[in-house]
Amino acid sequence: MRFGLKGMGIAPAAIDKENTGHHHLLIDVDKLPNLDLPLVATDKH
Numbered sequence: 001m002r003f004g005l006k007g008m009g010i011a012p013a014a015i016d017k018e019n020t021g022h023h024h025l026l027i028d029v030d031k032l033p034n035l036d037l038p039l040v041a042t043d044k045h
Contacts, residue, residue, distance in 0.1 A: 001025060013038075 003023045011020035024039055026032070033039060 003025075005021070007019075009017070009020040010022060011017050013022050
C-alpha cells in the first residue's frame with residue numbers, strides 16, 4: 001500500500017500544524033466508522 005499527498009505535509013494526528021494531515025488505512029471493516037469522530041485504534045486500523 002502506498003499513500004501520497006500533494007500540496008500538503010503529513011503529520012501525526014496529535015500535531016496541529018497548518019497544511020498537514022494524516023492517513024488511515026481501514027482493514028476488513030464491514031462499514032465505515034463515523035468519520036466526524038476521532039478514530040479509536042483497533043486491530044482493524
